[in-house]
Structure formats: C-alpha cells, structure tokens
Amino acid sequence: MFAEMFAQLGAMPNPISNDEYLARQNKLCQTLDDNDLLILCSSPVTIHSNDVHHPYRTQSNLLYMTGWIEPDAVFCFTNNDGDWESHLFVQPKDTLKEIWEGRRPGLEGAVANWPIDFAHSIDDLENVLSEMIAKSSRVMHRMGIMTKVDDLVVDAIKKQDRARQRLGSGPISVEDMSNRIAEMRLIKSDAEIAQMKFASDVSSLAHIAAMRHGGGDSSTENQLQSLIEGFFRYAGTSGWSYPSIVGSGENATILHYKENNSPCKDGDIVLIDAGAEFRGYAADITRSWPTNGIFTEPQKELYQIVLDSQIAAINECVPGNPYTAPHEAARRVLAEGLIRLGIIDQSLDDALDLENGQLKNWYMHNTSHWIGLDVHDVGVYLPNGEPRTLQPGMCLTIEPGLYFGAWRPDVDCPQRYSNIGIRIEDDVLIGENGPIVLTERCPKTIAEIESIVGKSN
Numbered sequence: 402m403f404a405e406m407f408a409q410l411g412a413m414p415n416p417i418s419n420d421e422y423l424a425r426q427n428k429l430c431q432t433l434d435d436n437d438l439l440i441l442c443s444s445p446v447t448i449h450s451n452d453v454h455h456p457y458r459t460q461s462n463l464l465y466m467t468g469w470i471e472p473d474a475v476f477c478f479t480n481n482d483g484d485w486e487s488h489l490f491v492q493p494k495d496t497l498k499e500i501w502e503g504r505r506p507g508l509e510g511a512v513a514n515w516p517i518d519f520a521h522s523i524d525d526l527e528n529v530l531s532e533m534i535a536k537s538s539r540v541m542h543r544m545g546i547m548t549k550v551d552d553l554v555v556d557a558i559k560k561q562d563r564a565r566q567r568l569g570s571g572p573i574s575v576e577d578m579s580n581r582i583a584e585m586r587l588i589k590s591d592a593e594i595a596q597m598k599f600a601s602d603v604s605s606l607a608h609i610a611a612m613r614h615g616g617g618d619s620s621t622e623n624q625l626q627s628l629i630e631g632f633f634r635y636a637g638t639s640g641w642s643y644p645s646i647v648g649s650g651e652n653a654t655i656l657h658y659k660e661n662n663s664p665c666k667d668g669d670i671v672l673i674d675a676g677a678e679f680r681g682y683a684a685d686i687t688r689s690w691p692t693n694g695i696f697t698e699p700q701k702e703l704y705q706i707v708l709d710s711q712i713a714a715i716n717e718c719v720p721g722n723p724y725t726a727p728h729e730a731a732r733r734v735l736a737e738g739l740i741r742l743g744i745i746d747q748s749l750d751d752a753l754d755l756e757n758g759q760l761k762n763w764y765m766h767n768t769s770h771w772i773g774l775d776v777h778d779v780g781v782y783l784p785n786g787e788p789r790t791l792q793p794g795m796c797l798t799i800e801p802g803l804y805f806g807a808w809r810p811d812v813d814c815p816q817r818y819s820n821i822g823i824r825i826e827d828d829v830l831i832g833e834n835g836p837i838v839l840t841e842r843c844p845k846t847i848a849e850i851e852s853i854v855g856k857s858n
Contacts, residue, residue: 607632
C-alpha cells in the first residue's frame with residue numbers, strides 16, 4: 402500500500418535557500434540597535450533513559466534564521482563598526498564521536514554550507530561569547546533554553562568592575578526577541594509554503610492509508626497509528642509534528658487522548674488527529690470516520706454539522722477578516738445544527754453565549770491556531786487587545802468539532818449520540834484571493850469517506 406501511495410506524491414520541494422535565510426537575518430538586524438547582541442540557542446538534548454536520547458529537534462527560531470539542525474549550537478549577531486556579523490558556535494569535528502553518533506559539519510562545513518560569517522567551536526563558547534556580551538549594551542536572548550548562556554548573560558549584567566565604571570561598557574538589560582521573530586514567521590514565504598504543502602500531502606495520504614485499512618473489530622488504535630506514522634517516515638519526512646491522537650468510540654470524545662491502545666469496535670467513530678513534519682514545518686489534520694465504513698444516521702447528522710461548520714469557517718479565511726471570524730462562523734453553524742436536532746433548547750444567541758450557552762457542552766475549544774515551524778505556531782492573536790487581521794501568507798488550522806461523551810458526569814448526553822466524537826481539521830493558507838486548503842488531498846465528505854474506508858485493495 403505504501404509504495405502505491407508514495408507514487409502519488411509529487412517531487413520534494415527544494416530546501417529553503419541560504420539567500421532566503423540571509424534575507425531573514427537582514428530583516429531582523431534592521432530592528433536591532435548597533436549595541437545589541439542577539440543570541441539564539443539550540444534546544445537541549447533530552448534523555449529517554451540512561452544513554453538513550455529522544456529524537457532531536459532544535460529550537461524553531463534558530464531553524465528559521467539559519468537552517469541549522471544540529472544540537473549544541475548558538476547563533477549570534479553582533480555589530481562590528483556598523484556591519485552586522487553572524488557567528489555560529491557548533492560541535493567541532495571529532496572522529497571518535499562521529500564514529501558513534503554520525504558525521505558533523507564542523508566549523509569548516511558550517512561556514513561553507515550555512516548562511517553565517519564565522520563559526521566557532523562550542524567548546525570556546527564561554528570565552529568568545531563573553532567578549533561579545535561585554536561589548537554590548539543590550540542582549541537579545543530568550544532565557545531558559547541553554548543554561549550556560551543564561552549564566553554568561555546574567556553574570557555580565559551583574560558584573561561591577563573598574564572597566565564598567567570607567568568606560569560605562571557592558572550590558573544593562575536583557576530582552577526576549579521572540580516576538581520580533583514571531584512577527585516575521587507569521588507570514589510564510591513561497592518556499593515555506595512549499596515545505597508545508599509537502600508535509601500536508603504526505604499527511605493526507607497517510608490518513609487515506611488508515612481509512613483504507615479500516616477498523617471494525619479487526620483493528621486497534623495503535624495499528625492505525627502505526628500505519629499513519631509509518632507512512633510519514635516512508636515518504637521522507639522526519640516523522641510526526643506532534644504525538645498522534647487515535648481515539649475510537651468514547652476515546653474520540655477526549656480532546657487530547659493519547660493512549661492509542663484500545664480496540665476499534667465495529668461501527669464506532671474513530672477520530673485521528675495526526676500530521677507529519679517536513680524540514681521543520683508541520684502539518685495538522687484530523688479526520689473522523691466509522692470503523693466499518695458506513696455512517697449511522699446519528700453519526701451522519703453530527704458529522705454533516707461539523708463539516709458544514711468547517712466549510713463556513715474556511716470561507717472566512719480571507720485577507721482583511723479578523724482572526725476570530727472563522728471561529729465565530731464555525732460556532733454559529735454548530736449551534737444552528739444542534740438546535741435543529743433538538744440537542745440545544747436555547748435560542749441561537751443564547752446558545753452562543755460563552756458563559757451560559759449550551760454549545761460549550763459539546764464544543765469546548767477554539768477553531769484555529771497558527772501553524773508553521775511549530776504545530777501551534779508563534780504569533781500574537783490579539784495584539785493591543787484586538788483580533789489580528791488576517792493577511793496573505795498567514796497559515797492556520799480550521800478544526801471545529803462535536804464531542805458527545807456519555808462518560809461525562811457534567812452533561813446529560815443524548816442516548817442517540819452517545820460516545821460520538823467528530824473533529825474535522827485542515828490547514829489553510831490565507832491567499833491573496835481567498836483561502837487555500839493545503840490539506841485538500843485528504844477526503845472529508847461522507848460519500849468520499851464511505852467509498853474509502855476498508856477498501857484496502
């Protein structure tokens with residue numbers, strides 16, 4: 402099955418070019434003062450147990466500015482007589498360690514192949530970075546990522562010596578530059594969109610593979626998870642962009658269900674929320690479908706309401722609309738549908754009330770979040786207390802849902818809809834002329850799903 406589906410993928414897009422990374426760096430430098438020092442640190446390596454490590458993933462801001470993915474790295478921008486210079490501290494070449502852990506670019510490889518001016522050994526970090534810090538007035542650095550860098554910055558600010566008293570040199574403040582970079586990351590370039598589209602296509606085909614395998618009484622949640630995540634790797638991505646959610650029956654009504662180890666009972670809805678990561682960029686898809694391939698009437702009723710609400714929300718993803726417009730559209734359609742079914746016995750306005758409305762009993766999360774290098778990507782939603790205006794190049798998820806958990810003691814779940822959980826999620830690019838669904842290859846109508854589920858041959 403994998404080979405057949407892999408053949409449906411297009412060619413991998415080109416990686417993001419060094420020219421684009423340099424353009425990002427130049428744009429960021431334009432927001433800095435001449436006496437600023439900018440520092441971006443890599444994530445720490447995390448231990449699974451003893452000498453076994455979790456798969457490594459670096460900090461997204463470092464990746465965004467340089468494309469560097471190796472651990473034990475620190476990127477700096479410092480101003481030298483009016484010219485900004487980029488420095489990257491990296492692991493030096495070490496034959497013994499490379500025999501065990503893999504080849505390293507080293508200092509020479511970093512300068513030759515990455516968008517930086519100078520490379521230094523991470524072993525020299527204390528001496529070299531301390532000099533840079535001492536020459537700065539303000540350090541642009543996010544604390545809490547790399548302790549040894551935090552210590553150097555704090556010690557330099559606390560330092561009181563004769564040179565500081567005589568010359569007035571040395572840093573006097575630290576500022577987190579994350580929001581500045583977040584503003585840049587909000588608008589995706591064509592190259593970024595190409596990475597996200599590939600991740601979306603791989604994720605879409607992986608969901609189709611799970612549907613084709615089907616459920617019934619012959620599958621378990623973990624088997625469906627293995628199909629999806631297996632295709633992620635088969636297709637050339639780094640794997641999942643977040644831990645997959647595969648919930649069947651009542652488990653589909655748990656928003657962040659994570660066990661993924663129960664049997665799929667014949668006729669239950671299985672909700673799969675899973676997306677691949679490609680070159681750091683995330684996809685995020687949710688599909689909900691009957692394990693035996695045929696929706697029951699109650700399942701159809703709820704599913705169509707969620708699908709209609711998702712389409713209404715996607716239609717609001719246009720330049721100039723507030724970020725909240727898709728959520729408001731989705732909530733309205735969901736409430737109207739539940740009123741029509743008699744599940745909500747309030748007026749529409751009352752049902753939508755955030756405090757006392759009955760919609761919140763069955764739909765309790767937001768409809769959207771930014772997506773990009775992080776699956777829940779950076780960017781302030783309410784700058785100055787007002788919803789951000791959607792602009793071309795922004796990417797967000799659209800994911801309304803309805804959750805009827807009969808196990809819940811806080812609501813009276815209608816027996817007809819007992820333990821039905823539905824969520825439908827796509828990734829949407831704000832285009833110049835309207836929404837572009839990056840995950841459009843993943844089927845979601847009732848007819849499409851019923852024609853696929855269980856049809857492995």
